[in-house]
Amino acid sequence: MTDVHYHDYLQLDKILNAQQPESAKNNISAHDEMLFIIIHQAYELWFKQLHHEADSVVGIMRKPSLNDNSPELQTVVHRLNRMAVILRVLIHQIDILETMTPMDFLDFRDMLRPASGFQSWQFKLLEAKLGLKFEYRHGKEYYTSQLRQEHIDLIKKAESENSFLQLVNDWLERMPTAPLPPKGGVAGTQPLLNQDANNNTATLQSKVSAMDNSPLGGRGAWGNFDFWTTYKAAYSNSLAEVEKNNIEAFDEVFFQQRETHYTFSSKANRAALFIMLYRGYPLLQLPFQLLNNLLEIDEQLSTWRHRHMNMVHRMIGTRIGTGGSSGKDYLKAAADKHYIFKEIAQLTSFLIERRKLPQLPKAVERTLGFVTAD
Amino acid sequence: MTDVHYHDYLQLDKILNAQQPESAKNNISAHDEMLFIIIHQAYELWFKQLHHEADSVVGIMRKPSLNDNSPELQTVVHRLNRMAVILRVLIHQIDILETMTPMDFLDFRDMLRPASGFQSWQFKLLEAKLGLKFEYRHGKEYYTSQLRQEHIDLIKKAESENSFLQLVNDWLERMPTAPLPPKGGVAGTQPLLNQDANNNTATLQSKVSAMDNSPLGGRGAWGNFDFWTTYKAAYSNSLAEVEKNNIEAFDEVFFQQRETHYTFSSKANRAALFIMLYRGYPLLQLPFQLLNNLLEIDEQLSTWRHRHMNMVHRMIGTRIGTGGSSGKDYLKAAADKHYIFKEIAQLTSFLIERRKLPQLPKAVERTLGFVTAD
């Protein structure tokens, strides 16, 4: 190993010589273009770091062996948390750009055409990796319309692979949790699988078992206790009069074949809800943190989009963006729509009070803690 | 003067004994209710401070003598800046509430009905004072539907008085700035005042002079220079093909009788635009900071509403709020709509590049600086 020097290690010759203002090329004085370049480079550096973290958590979640007892689960939790911390700084960074007034921006704005933040392929690729589906994109194809083919290819590839959200679904489906009743139906719930007119009980049962998570502690640990029917009744009781039709949503989310635009199956939803309800047990603590970190990331992304939109509006008003976009309108629609983890957020609607939670059988409880040395 | 003690001075006996959790009254354990109470009390304390600042700036702006040379202008700028700083902390404070998970909230949520943050009259009163008009409220009367009469009265009173925004308009109208051409029309602009079919030139001119700001440095200082016609031409040239119809908006904003739902007259808009364009001159620096601080406040309010909405969604999903509101939907609509100072923000659309700005006559320039001692 040879000696390392800070300047070389960080390749500062590259980093600090990568700012070539267009205004300088045009012999026009525009002091703030340097800020404009540097802040975007800082953003792209951090986007690279976000990819580094996202790739690592995708890599871990892809392992079929990953379960609730895997040591790597905490690595996933830790890195998702880091992503949220980074996003907070990226939001804060907007404060810096807002010290550039609209008049200062006009000094060089026209020289940038048609470049635009809309061409940040790293950001779009990140959204795709995490799980923003093409179908959910505002304006569909529009979002790649100004990208280079090589970058479009990267995004299309990410969209064609399992997103992080899809991997979370698969992991949840593997999680042992409360089983469906053996008879194949939760009391009061309409036909479990609604896509097949020719159901008979036998078929139904086999389908149920296919769509059931493995029972926590083994089916025997649950005895006769029909958790989901009990829970559904408790949830129903908790609803105010005006909320009564939430029960249909409840069935749809947890016991039906879900429409294809959803990523989470009802099986995964059941495991996720169970984690939220019983996170008090040691075994469920990290899974809960994982889900919570996803909501945190979504919220930070949402705030980022919101502040970005306001900033753009403050900067250019109703003028056309340098990339030809109508600026604020696109950003607003995207901000309203692009919640990547909304299927998790939505589960909050189906919680009940802790003191009304069904008591778990002792044999199940035992499996939710650590081995005790005795 | 007698000795003052910190504990008494701050009335800590009152402050620290004002937390009576409903859960305690009901003998139910709900650790996080204390947080819920304290954070809302902290918010209301800060709202009181925001009112203290808002009342003081309204008081100053109400003085008819306040002009661009008034020493109090910097007090206004300073206090508006403080309001923005406070709002930033209030946004940050949401982080604390988000450490309460939905399950923790459910421990005491039902006991609070029908109380709700929607009953924070101080916040609504603040919006009204600053200039959010009743007509712009999402859901109109709805926003006061759960308030007590005494608080509704306060808000209605504020709405019936001159809001801060109205006072800013009046101050701008008093500001000396570039005059309209004496012939009463900016070249290429349609009839200046469109409400009167019987216009003849004489009437028109008297109306113009009524609606004109006093000319900076006196009319003589401007000589033959027709600033607004020159500026309009420059603006028109700066528009991209797809933006060409902005020129109609330009006329509407700066030279026409404005529709009644606007607070700013075209006269005020002209003064505000002039300030934005020529803020480089000493005299216009504080007025520029004032306008900029209003945009900053609006942006912080916007972020606050946005994060609040996301937080509520994360906490209760699609359940009905404790106040019976449909929660997120109302908050979303209010967040989208309630930009108090949007008429100022919109002026950004009408700026042009600094190097294409009309050069002001020397005699005018002189009046934009300080007296020099010689």
Place this chain on the structure above:
Amino acid sequence: MTDVHYHDYLQLDKILNAQQPESAKNNISAHDEMLFIIIHQAYELWFKQLHHEADSVVGIMRKPSLNDNSPELQTVVHRLNRMAVILRVLIHQIDILETMTPMDFLDFRDMLRPASGFQSWQFKLLEAKLGLKFEYRHGKEYYTSQLRQEHIDLIKKAESENSFLQLVNDWLERMPTAPLPPKGGVAGTQPLLNQDANNNTATLQSKVSAMDNSPLGGRGAWGNFDFWTTYKAAYSNSLAEVEKNNIEAFDEVFFQQRETHYTFSSKANRAALFIMLYRGYPLLQLPFQLLNNLLEIDEQLSTWRHRHMNMVHRMIGTRIGTGGSSGKDYLKAAADKHYIFKEIAQLTSFLIERRKLPQLPKAVERTLGFVTAD
């Protein structure tokens, strides 16, 4: 249950009527005194909340049964994290006070004498509860010199009870971890217990066993593996030439009777180091988060003290504080000295690279994960 109204629930009549500026009593205009009062009230509200959290974690940690498998451990972790989040906002809040210029403060400063933030008994009580010892206080008795007897009593009581830090020590001592070698000594370490000149092997062994944590997985699980001798050798190898005398500190921290001004015993230090080294195992994840949160709290408190000191300096320069303190000097000394959890922070000095960590015996590893359902 009767209807609850936001205004009553939060006792806003109390909260919003607890501001009585001295300047108003003296008929002197001092706009910023309101800010001064309200920000201190907001601080005290949050201090109350910090006490609410601190009391709850102290209550949990006091249970002798609390071990690494207790469900409540995550409650402790969660609430410590909340305390850190609150402290971040309290630091941010200083930004607001800094919008008050020194001249604005002078408008009412003299009327407050001798009141001073130094009389905030809640803050000192919090430090005491968490574990700041009287002996470590800068200026010893000085810190209570301006408090009322009732508040001094509260602090003295907290100092006489087990602090949170002491309870963490006790919990760590109960944690099963790597055992000391049965022969009673770690190779190359000087007399294990240095207080007793008449040691013979028999005595020593009994003392060792008294001071040893219970072995993780039972002593049998460790076989012949002498973890601490192995680890000490690895640590020694990792030291640069100039760091060689760290090995003495190593012995002192982990294998000797510690001087009485330390809170953590060598037994607790060993458990804490083991947690830091092997946090990758599920069982150690929450204990690691707990320790990490304490460092986070200490760092936030440190930043708070630092910014507070700078702010006071900016406000009053080298003048005497309203409480008669020499202002900045006391604050600086306290900031330098009052790291409550420094004994934990110090353990970082004794880590080694992960890839050089001793491999734990399989039988031990098994006890570090969850029961697997098979």
Place this chain on the structure above:
Amino acid sequence: MTDVHYHDYLQLDKILNAQQPESAKNNISAHDEMLFIIIHQAYELWFKQLHHEADSVVGIMRKPSLNDNSPELQTVVHRLNRMAVILRVLIHQIDILETMTPMDFLDFRDMLRPASGFQSWQFKLLEAKLGLKFEYRHGKEYYTSQLRQEHIDLIKKAESENSFLQLVNDWLERMPTAPLPPKGGVAGTQPLLNQDANNNTATLQSKVSAMDNSPLGGRGAWGNFDFWTTYKAAYSNSLAEVEKNNIEAFDEVFFQQRETHYTFSSKANRAALFIMLYRGYPLLQLPFQLLNNLLEIDEQLSTWRHRHMNMVHRMIGTRIGTGGSSGKDYLKAAADKHYIFKEIAQLTSFLIERRKLPQLPKAVERTLGFVTAD
């Protein structure tokens, strides 16, 4: 002008390919090294931007013609404010690095030797440009001991030129303000210039006039009013008994030849104090903002150093830093000592209550406002 593309404009090929982890070269897995590289690159990018702003304000302040009425003064104020905003984000960024635990750092730490953040020449150069003198550096030559000659040369050059602080001094000396009494002495002040034993009145007067600022509004505007003697008396009255020897400092700061390690002359100090006292007048508003922004920058730098120190301590404890430094100790000493603008901060000690301020003569007041058009 050819079309510009975001990717090329930002030179992302360079920026995103400048991360070459040492661990990868050594075939060792160290996930967090990427974070370590990227965060330091982000810091260096922002340091470049800080230099861009610092160079521009130095350039403006260097113009001998810059006075209180210069339009560029607001550019200086605006850019100093931006520097403070950037520094806030840089402080926040430490949160990200703190998501790297000490064990994660150890994965690659040894491979970096002897590189260290201590080799960030941009930061040291920035300190030098702003005004941190070589004599004030903790450890004197030590701070450049690990830099390359080319970077040492840059710093030495900056130290040999007028720093921003020096230019602020020169600007303040040019500012018209309250004159010294014509007789050459402020009542009760010891020999005005203490370096010359042979003073006679004539010499003294000529020296006074050399060291006096030009009188605001011309000497005639002040009539017989001896501002400084009046102010000194008022200040003296404001002192508490224990503060009485502040009056000596007062003389030393405002009326004596200052020791050479100070940058600010007594002449500059007088102008600065006058600005702080009478910032209410329009003319003094921007100068006040300028001084205030310098204090803000110093405070942010101080917080940055403080948090950096804590972070390093948390990361490596009492180990030796990769650069061979004793880590925390150096950082602590530097943090305690390196307040660049402390001479301005110190002036706060010499303010008095606004309502006791000497009333300025009408003729002087007139020159503190704008030309009024009439």
